[in-house]
Amino acid sequence: MAKRKMMLLINGAERMLVCDQESDTLSDVLRRIGLTGTKVGCGTGQCGACSVILDGKVIRSCTKKMKNVEYGSEITTIEGIGSPTHLHPLQLAWIVYGGVQCGFCTPGFIVSAKGLLDINPSPTRQEVRDWFQKHRNACRCTGYKPLVDAVMAAAKVIRGEMTMEELSFDIPEDGRIYNTRYPRPAALAKVTGVCDYGDDIGMKMPEALHLAVVLARVSHAKLLAIDTSEAEQMPGVEKVITHKDVKGINRITFPVGGARAKANGFDHEILVSDKIYRYGDIVAVVAARTKKEARAAAEKVTFEYEQLPEYLNILETMAIDAPQINPEYPNIYIEAPLVKGQDTREVIKNSAHVVEGSFYSQRQPHLVIEPDTDQAYFDDEGRLTIQCKSLALGLTQGVIGAGIGFPVEKIRIIENPTGASFGYAISPLMPAIVAVATMATEKPVTITLSYEEHQHITGKRAPAFSNGKLACDEKGKLTAMEYEIAYDKGSCTEAADVLIQKGLRFMGAPYAIPNAIGLSKAVISNHAHSTAYRGFGSPQCYTCSEQLMDMLAEKVGMDPLEFRYINVYREGDRSLNGNQFDTYPMVEILDKLRPHYQEAMARAKKESTPERKRGVGIASGEYNVTSGPNDHAEVALGLNPDGTVTHYNTWEDQGQGADIGTLVHTHEALKPLGLRPDQIHLCMNDTALAPITGPAAGSRSHYMAGNATINAAEQLMNAMRKEDGTYRTYDEMVSAGIPTKYLGISDTTGQTTDLDPNTGQGNPTAEYTFGVFMAEVEVEVATGKTTVLSIKCIADVGVVGNFLAVEGQAFGGMEHGIGMALSEDYDDIQKHTSLIGSGFPFINTIPDNISIEFIETPRPTGPHGSSGCAEAFQSSPHVAVINGIYNACGVRIKELPARPEKVKALLAAKAEGREIEDKKYFLGSDLHETIDYIKANPVTVG
Structure with a gap:
């Protein structure tokens, strides 16, 4: 060279x-x-x-x-x-x-x-x-x-x-930083470029071997042989690692629970041993002195395989005659019911108005800017140390130990400064890969995926097919709902039980529907595995139910906002799962939106032209806070010799602001001590140094870590407090033999109940967040191109801990929602390999007129009155856009995304007076027959 x-x-x-x-x-x-x-x-x-x-x-x-x-x-x-x-x-x-x-x-x-x-x-x-x-x-x-x-x-x-x-x-005169716009502690390093992310850290580990992956690049096949001989002779290569080098069982042991699950969650191989289930499966890993050498050698690894039929869509794997894809479990491996109230057949038959439809939500890619990056090494105490983007440090320890063959208690997980995740980093495959590599080579290793590799390897939002039917009386009050939703879990079962639960909880939310039946299903395919993504499981529900709400409002002859207004939860109402809420803010939320909505509708009518039609769409959303029954979080607070306090936790920061959340919670909880913000130090996201606070998922962290912080703060201040009400110094504490560090615990045991596997009734999570979205759109008739002119959210997430962080989550959620509505997809494995190829929304796709307003109803069990926030903001903004398209030009997009050619084709059909065939998906069984069977054959709980 x-x-x-x-x-x-x-x-x-x-x-x-x-x-x-x-x-x-x-x-x-x-x-x-x-x-x-x-x-x-x-x-x-x-x-x-x-x-x-x-x-x-x-x-x-x-x-x-x-x-x-x-x-x-x-x-x-x-x-x-x-x-x-x-x-x-x-x-x-x-x-x-x-x-x-x-x-x-x-x-x-x-x-x-x-x-x-x-x-x-x-x-x-x-x-x-x-x-x-x-x-x-x-x-x-x-x-x-x-x-x-x-x-x-x-x-x-x-x-x-x-x-x-x-x-x-400027800090307010009262010194309080909770409920303000106090900047993030990590922002200074990030704006000056001195913050090291994963690839930066890997570059600065001179002794580390660089890794390159060998992808299957076929979606379904039997692996017959791997030839690493030529790769092993390439310059700089130290080892080519295959499944034979894995010292454990070579499986990610991510349990799938629930009485109705027919899979155990142990089906995801770390390195392929005998069967390829998706294009992004990893067949081998090359370890070499440099990144260039590793990548050059990876191209020399060859393998033989026997091609098998590729099933890239669950409509194929749910067909009656479909072969079983994975020998360990059936294609439909979870089928969970929702049963509430009277027989819906009779209720719907006697209802004044009924609508039905079938809908598809696509395989949405997270499209982070930083591709996945990981490092691994043995630390000075012999712990297997993995540095990664994980949003679940404790979970990662637990689910890779048996697979890699290393004691869980000796695995140390550190979260690197992270270039976003939005959920995908709950999947532990790449941490397992680097762990296997460092064990096989006995040397530190580092890897940063190319963006194409990142697209193929990481999980995506689960695509979902749904059929729904919604009925109301002559006054517009909802009477009944029937639905089925099938989630495409892709090649493995990871977190399937949690996803399926969302299909039972958010279809038809946040409305009082007295009678309902539903089925939520997890189904295998040979496409990318699905994983967590902000709003996990709920956007797919709202694609169905929030369009049905608009369709039913039109049939009744009511305005979509007013139709929602008479049906949203009011004090004492119960969800489809039969649970009541601590707060019922939806009426106030819609009241707050109404003047904005009326102005937008008038503006659309005035500015719409035959060539460019304008419309307004709205959609309601709701999401849970906490992960499920018996959620648990731990943090620690320690008093330091100089009078400062250190907060220890593993509140993973994917960009949502765990640093500012930790700081404001601690500052507020320790208010009697009169500490300045700079007297609170943060020691976060290293399992060797901090207790397990739980995953940054389920919109749980602010709520759970906050309550644990209050608990730790009370213990510390009680220990410091003298009889005269003043506080001991560190030296006085040590002199008196009083501990200076305290473990704070938050636990939802007793607050929640799991869903009944026979009826879907129950309340697995401690709190909820609510909101409504309004989108103003313009449709160019000649091309079908949709432009979002403005998008607005009115939300109640409890008392806002930090406005910058929560507003950021709102704006980001709406950005993702617009992308989901109009362009984003990972379906075509050859095309959807880059940001642009996958439909990434750049700045002129997202309106400058993007806004959020809050109703801050204090949560009685929430820390400082707060709830969670992130996922409500990505629950249904995409449907506001889709409903806006219909309001603008009279065509309804039931299969996302609403690309221009799709809108144009529907407009042409409408102009020509052609009927658009309304699909009904076959999702593996008849809804009523299955519900009747479940009623007659209930499973035993426990």
């Missing part, structure tokens, strides 16, 4: 370097010399995380070959814009306006914004948005609005219209 010596002016200083001008990119070189603030996400110039300024122009450095960089060029990276002690206005504005969530895209955005303000210090909001669109700066967390807010504020400072002091956040 031809080497080239170069002199570059980097961040104002001359730097001499040597590079391979043909293969090295500018991002390779910058990162190699330690400037790892320049992140690499997609690796193909689609995400802008690698943005730098080259000779005055913003460029994407991951695709800029060094042969195309002129000798002596001037380069500015995030490290040259400002430092933690001397922030640039853009960096401060990003902190203050909540521009940092996961933070992986942040350096690229700030560098890009710097390039804009250098040439245009007075941009309009649309000019900022167009700049980010042009430079492909992609953010998956924020909904973009806070980023534009930050640029506009920083521009004021640059123009001299505002000082840095005026821009900064």
Whole structure:
């Protein structure tokens, strides 16, 4: 390889370097010399995380070959814009306006914004948005609005219209930071580029071997043989690892519970041994001295296989004559019922109005900017240490131990600073892969997947087919519902029981429906396995029930908002599962939305044209808080010699703000001590240092960790308190033999009940969050293209702990919802391998008019009156968009996403007066026959 010596002016200083001008990119070189603030996400110039300024122009450095960089060029990276002690206005504005969530895209955005303000210090909001669109700066967390807010504020400072002091956040006079806009502790490192994410850490482990995976790249086959001989002879290769090198049972033991489950959850192989079930299965792993060597050798691994029929859709695997895909369990391996009230057949027969429909929610990819990255090594105490993006550190320990063949108690899991997950990182496959590799090589290892590999290996939101029927009386009051929903779990059963439960809990929520039957099913296919994703299991339900609500409102002749208004939960109403709630905010939520809705409807009517039709759609949403019965969380608070306090927990931070949540809870709980925020230290997400707080899933963390923090704080302050009401110092505590560290516990045992496996009745979770979404859309008739002009949410998540964090979750959830409605998918394995290929929504797809308003009803069991928040915001915004399309142009999209060609075809059919065939999916059985059988043959509980 031809080497080239170069002199570059980097961040104002001359730097001499040597590079391979043909293969090295500018991002390779910058990162190699330690400037790892320049992140690499997609690796193909689609995400802008690698943005730098080259000779005055913003460029994407991951695709800029060094042969195309002129000798002596001037380069500015995030490290040259400002430092933690001397922030640039853009960096401060990003902190203050909540521009940092996961933070992986942040350096690229700030560098890009710097390039804009250098040439245009007075941009309009649309000019900022167009700049980010042009430079492909992609953010998956924020909904973009806070980023534009930050640029506009920083521009004021640059123009001299505002000082840095005026821009900064000021702590209120009462010193309270709970329920304020106090910035995240981790934001400073992220805006300055000094925060090391997984790939940065791997680069800075010089002794680590680099790993490369060998994918099956076939969706169903018998593995006959693997040939690693040529790969083993490649330069730098230390070992090629196959299933024969796995010291354990080579299975992820992720249990599937429930009386109706016909699978145990132990079906996911770490490395393929005999049968391939999906395209992203891993056949082998190469360990080599460098990433390039590992990848080159991985291409030399070959394997023989016998092709089997590929079933990429559960309509195929639910067919009567479908063969059994996995010999360990049937294709439909969970079929859980919901039974409430009277016989729905009679009720529906006697109801004044009935609608029915069939709907499909797609396999939505998480589309994080940072592809999955993991490291593993043995620490100085002999613990097998795994650094990863996991959102469930304790769970990961438990479910990989037997598979890799290592004692669970000697596995240490550390969460790296994480470039988002939105749920997929609950899946433990890649942590297991690096664990196997470091055990096989007895050396530290690191891996960062390419974006294509990331797409194939990581789980996705489960696609779902649903059939639904909804009835009401002549006044519009709901009388009955019948439904069935089948979730495509893909190639393995991981968390299937939890997913299926959501299909029993959120279909028809948040409405009082006195009579209902339903079935929720988990089904195998040979496509990507499904996994957790914000709103887990509920968006698929709302795709069905929130469209049925609009359809029934139209049949009755009522406005969609008013139809919802008379049917939402009111005090004392019970859900389809028969449970009552601590709070009933939906009436107030809809009252708050009504004037906005009326204005939007009038605006749509006024501004709609025959060529561009405008409409308004709404959708209600509800989600649970806590994971299920007997949820448990632990944290610890320790008093330090200097009077500060350290909080220890494993509240995993996927970008949602575990750091700020921990800080504000601790500050509020320890209020009598009068601590400043900077006197509270955080020790988080290392199982060797902190207790298990539980997964960052089920919108549980703020609620569970918060209550545990209050418990620990009460113990600590009781121990510190003297008889006169003052507090002991650390030295006084030690002198008196009083412990200085206390374990806080939160547990929902007694608050919750599991769902009855015969009726679906029960209340597995401690709290709930509620909301409604409104989308204004425009449909271009000639092309079928839909543009979301605005999207708004009114929500009640209890008392808001930190507005920046919760607003960020709301904006991000609505961004994902728009993507789900219009473009995102991972269905075509050959096409949906990149951000753009999978329908990623860039900034001009997401409206600048995106907003959230709160009703803060204190939760009686919640910490400081709070509940959870994240998942309610991704429950049903996609349906608001779909309902808006119908309101605009009269065509209903029942199979997502609503791509332009789909809308155009329906518009053409409507214009020609052609009938659109209304599908009804066959989901493996007849609904009534199955429910009748279940009633006659109940399973025994316990």
